[in-house]
Every structure is written in structure tokens, then in C-alpha cells.
Amino acid sequence: MYPENYKYSxxxxxxxxxGDVATVGITSYAADALGDVVYLDLPSVGASTVYLKICxxxxxxxxxxxxxxxxxxxxxxxxxxxxxxxEMVNSDPHGEGWLFKVKFTELPAELMSASDYQEMxx
Amino acid sequence: xxxxxxxxxHSALGASFTDFGGWEMPVRYGSDLAEHEAVRNSAGxxxxxxxxxxxxxxxxxxxxxxxKLINLSSKIAPGRAKYSMLLNESGGIIxxxxxxxxxxxxxxxxxxxxxxxxxxxxxxxxxxxxxVEDQSDQWSMIALQGPRSLEVLDRFVSEPITxxxxxxxxxVIDSAEVLxxxxxxxxxxxxxxxxxxxxxxxxxxxLLQAPEVTPCGLASRDSxxxxxxxxxxxHELERDIQPAEAGLGKVVITREGFQGQSGLREPKKKLIGLxxxxxxAARQGYQVYENEKQVGEVTSGILSxxxxxxxxxxxxxxxxxxxxxxxxxxxxxxxxEFIVVELPFYKRAN
Numbered sequence: 001m002y003p004e005n006y007k008y009s010x011x012x013x014x015x016x017x018x019g020d021v022a023t024v025g026i027t028s029y030a031a032d033a034l035g036d037v038v039y040l041d042l043p044s045v046g047a048s049t050v051y052l053k054i055c056x057x058x059x060x061x062x063x064x065x066x067x068x069x070x071x072x073x074x075x076x077x078x079x080x081x082x083x084x085x086x087e088m089v090n091s092d093p094h095g096e097g098w099l100f101k102v103k104f105t106e107l108p109a110e111l112m113s114a115s116d117y118q119e120m121x122x
Numbered sequence: 123x124x125x126x127x128x129x130x131x132h133s134a135l136g137a138s139f140t141d142f143g144g145w146e147m148p149v150r151y152g153s154d155l156a157e158h159e160a161v162r163n164s165a166g167x168x169x170x171x172x173x174x175x176x177x178x179x180x181x182x183x184x185x186x187x188x189x190k191l192i193n194l195s196s197k198i199a200p201g202r203a204k205y206s207m208l209l210n211e212s213g214g215i216i217x218x219x220x221x222x223x224x225x226x227x228x229x230x231x232x233x234x235x236x237x238x239x240x241x242x243x244x245x246x247x248x249x250x251x252x253x254v255e256d257q258s259d260q261w262s263m264i265a266l267q268g269p270r271s272l273e274v275l276d277r278f279v280s281e282p283i284t285x286x287x288x289x290x291x292x293x294v295i296d297s298a299e300v301l302x303x304x305x306x307x308x309x310x311x312x313x314x315x316x317x318x319x320x321x322x323x324x325x326x327x328x329l330l331q332a333p334e335v336t337p338c339g340l341a342s343r344d345s346x347x348x349x350x351x352x353x354x355x356x357h358e359l360e361r362d363i364q365p366a367e368a369g370l371g372k373v374v375i376t377r378e379g380f381q382g383q384s385g386l387r388e389p390k391k392k393l394i395g396l397x398x399x400x401x402x403a404a405r406q407g408y409q410v411y412e413n414e415k416q417v418g419e420v421t422s423g424i425l426s427x428x429x430x431x432x433x434x435x436x437x438x439x440x441x442x443x444x445x446x447x448x449x450x451x452x453x454x455x456x457x458x459e460f461i462v463v464e465l466p467f468y469k470r471a472n
Contacts (some may be wrong), residue, residue, distance in 0.1 A: 032138070035341060036155040038425045039401040057454075059403065061154050061424060062341050064454070090153065 001028060001118075003094055007107065008117035009070035011052065014094060015111060016039040022107075024072050025098040026058065026089060029121045034060040040082060041068075042100055051108045056099075058089070062078045070111060073104035126171035127262050127319045128326055131430075135337055142340055143235030145172035152338040158345050160336035161308050165268035165401040167329050168338050174238025175261040175316065176231040176245060180252025183227055188240040190245060190381050191221065192365060197311065198223040203288040203305055207365055208241055209382025214361045215368070217241050218353065220305060222290045227252075229248060229318070230290075230301070234355045254274075262416045263323035267312030267346075269470070270334045274301070275313055278328055287311075295325050307343060309350025310470055348422050348433065351466030357406060357421045358393055358435055367437070369465065390417065391437045395467060396449065396460035398432035401425055404460065410436050411450040412443075420451060426467060433467045434460065 006014045016023045031037065035047035039059035049055045049069035056067035078100045082088045088097040114118065124145045132139070137148035148169065150157060160166045178187060187195035193206040200223050208216045217237035222230040229324050233241040242256040266275055276283055280294040283302065290303040306312035317325060329335055344354070358368050368391045377383075380440040398404065404423040409416050423434030434451070443449075445464050450457040 028335075035150055036153050038155075059401075060427070061345055061427065062149075064405065065141075065402075087155075 002114040004114045006094070006114060007070075007111035008114065009052070009068065009108075009111055010120065011068040011070070012121075013068060013070040016069050016098075017107065017108070020103055020105070021076060022073065022102050022104050023098050024070060024100055024102060026067070026093055027117070028093045029119075031090050031093040031097070034058060034063065034065060036061050037086040040086050040089070040099070042078050042083060043069075043075045045075050045078055049073055049075060049102055067099070069102070071102055071104050071108060072106070073102035075100050076103045077101040124172070126169055127322050128169045128171065128264075131326055132169065137339060140340065143172055145235055147172055148337075148339040149237055150341045151337050154339065154341035154345070155238050155427050157336055157338040157342035161268045161310055161342065161346055163269065163340060164336070165266055165270045165274050165312075165332070165334045166308075166336050166338035166342065166403055167326070168265040168267065168343055168427035169326070170265050170314070170320070170343075171262040172235035173263050174233040174235060174241065174258040175263070176238070176242055176257065177234060177255050177257050178229040178231065178245070178247070178252055179255075180227055180247075181388045182250040182251070183229055183252040186247045186252050187229060189220065189250075189379060191219070192380055192382075193221070194377065195221050195223065196294055200225050200283070201291060202426075203290055203303060207245060207370070208363060209365070209380075209385070211382055211385055213364045213382045213385030213387065215355075215359045215363055215365060216244060216361065218355060220357055222301075222303060224290065224301070237355060240411075260318060261316055262319050263314060263316050264329075265306055265308075265312060265314045266320065266329060266335070267308040268310050271310075271312045274329065274332045274334050277332065278325075283313075296321070296328065297323070300325070307350075307352055308346035309352070309466060309468055310346075317414065330337045340374045344422075345424050345427055348424055348435070349426055349428055349466065349468035351435070351468075353393075353435075354422060364389065367393065372424050385395060389441060392441050392443060393421070394436055394438055394443055395463045395465040396420075396423075396434040396436055396451065397467070398434070398451070398458060398460045400432065402453050402458060402459070404434040404436070404453055404458070409452045410438060411452065412438070412440060412447075417449070428468050432460075435465070
């Protein structure tokens, strides 16, 4: 269920790499745990992100969670569609529900493979 | 942790669970927004077997309850229900309750799961000719709520449901005798079904077969009750909050001789409804400001699924606060404007 070609953080974000740009989203495990997402506060284009530092907020009907960046870099694109329709995080967390894209130079070594992440969340 | 008789049904439906008052309860089966919407537009089915059922029986049951609860139970007609409260000696709320008068001499009191033991321990009928029995372990309770719940329920009971709002009656489902009350916690028409534990699986499964019915968890129960402006113990109600402060002054009949009455004082704070703009909800514990001065705290808040804007209940120490006033709520460092509005936020059309 977790795409094999993605990398995963222990804070339940996924990273999909294409060249020097990484697309970031949250995993279906996180989306399910949050419940229906109703509001997203995402970093702006140009903002710097730091591995495991807070870069935004995800608010569901029941709770507010912090969004941690799974990677060091600079935000080059934000998914405006998901900001306008936060339910996309629930309906397609690993696809259409991506959150932002980051230009990066190095992937954190701590990121997990799909099978390691699967093992962590059980 | 306690589990209700329906635990396996919830698991099979893919529920996520949460600890609620010492019970492992379904928080949602799929999408809590879809569950919320099902109750507003069709019908939703909740397992609320964690609630406590305390039965008071005897010739002086009514007199005993009059001495304990804020409302006169003796004035409830048999077959009717009333919202009431049990106070401690200093006038604080031990629990809010529904009191059903089943017959002249028999009352069913429904208490919150987390307070049930305290309520049962407090209801000691010293000097009254009646008996009090905590029957919570024997009873299951499910709620069918929403505009289509009457037509659904009518298909399953042996005779048409005729009870009105806040009434209770005996009905037969599947040759099992059950109590059906037209009460609820969602702001919609709906029913609460009280049955023995060994009957509940069959009733639950039958009702779920109806195409109109969606199983609903506690997340949607909370968002529904909040839109309907109904208080939740642990949020709007607490041991150090008096009924008048929680906006429930009118449920207190001006009368003497009930437990906690001598402890009632002038309110120090006031429960208000707040309406915001945008999408960010003010949540429990967030501070409320008026003219830069902190005046209170949010007790419950969400982005209202039905209304589309943030709603919240909050206490303010400014007793003059009225609808239309503008207050600020500190939402994680950002002050956001909210307007004071009348409760409830949502009222069904008919």
C-alpha cells in the first residue's frame, strides 16, 4: 500500500524524488489517524525546510497536527488544489493529495523504505 | 479498558477506536464528515452502550429524586423524559442526566460513562422508600439519529412508533422487548434504544441493513452535538461549574430542597457561542480575548461540517457579553476574530 519508490519519515511524511526536486505528502497511515482533513497550513514558495522541523499544520475535524518536513531544502511549489480541497489528503494521500515540492541537495539518511515504514506502523 | 457488546461489530466495520470514559469506543468507521452528514441528511447509528443506566424504583422514588436532582422528577409524566443534573453540595455539576419516568414508581436515569460511578454512589436513598440499582452492565444503548430514523425504525418494530420528542415507550424488535426514547445528542430527530446486552447485536445488525443508515462514531457525535449547542461533560460542564454558568439556569426550577441548592451563587462566568471566519477552528483550551484582555477560554470548537465556518463554545468572565460582540481567540499564536452568536449554531428545519 506504500509506494515502493517513495521514502518515508518517522513523522509519517513521504518523499518522492525526481531529479533534484522532492514531492512531499503525508502517508495514508497518518491521514487515517487524523480523520477528515479540513484545513492545511503549508509552507510558502521560497521557504526553507529543515528535516524534522515543523513547516506547517494539518487540521482535521478532531485535531490539529504539526507537519514536519522530511527533507532539507527550499519550497518550489505548493499544491494549491489540496489547500482548497483538503479532503484530497484523505482520498489520495500518496498521489493527488501531495502537499509541496522541495528543491534539495541531499536526502536524509534516516528516511525509510516502504517496507521499513510499513513495519514501523504495523 | 471496557468494551461494549458491539466491539466485534465495530472492528469488523473497520472502526478506529478511542478511549472514552474508560471505554474503547469507535471514533469513526470511515470518514467522520460523511458520518456527520449522514445524520443531518438521512440516519446514523451510534453505539453508546458506555453510558450508565441507573434505575430508581419504589413508592418514594419520585420524592427521593426530587431531593437529589435540580428538576422535579415528580412532575415528569410517566412515559416522558427530562434533562436534569446532579449537583455536589457546593452547587457544582457532578453530571448531567436524562431522567425517564417509565411508570409511576420507576425511573431510568442515564448518566455519562465517566461519571456513572459517582452518580450511582451519590444516589443513596436514605430515608426514602425506594431502591436504586446501577444496571449499566446489563444494558446496551444504541442511538438512531437523523431525519429518516423514524421511517427506518418503524420497519423494525412490531407496532408503529407514536412517541413524541422526549418521550419513551416499550416496543418489540425481533420478539425482544426494548425501550425506545425519542431523545438524542445530535440536534436531529432520532431515537435511543435501550435493550439487554444479549439483544443488541441482532438489533444493531438489522438496523445497519437499512440503506438509509450509516454507522457513526464518537467523532461525528461530538461535531453534531456541538453544532446543536449541546454541552459535553468535561468541556462545558465540570465539578466547579454551576448550572447557571453553563447557560442552564433555566433548567433549574426555582425551588428549595435539592442537593447543592444552598451552594448556588451568582455566576462568575458565562457560556457563549462563537462564530468565526475562514477554516481554522478554535479548540478546547484556546484563550479568548476582549479588548486585548483575556476573558476566558474555549471549551469546544470545530470547523462546522454543516455550516462551513468555525464554531466554538467558550466561557467568558464578562457576564455582559451578548450576541454580536466581537472577541478574539488565540489560535496557536494568531489572534482571530469571532462573533458572539446565540446557541445553538444549527437548528433543524422542522
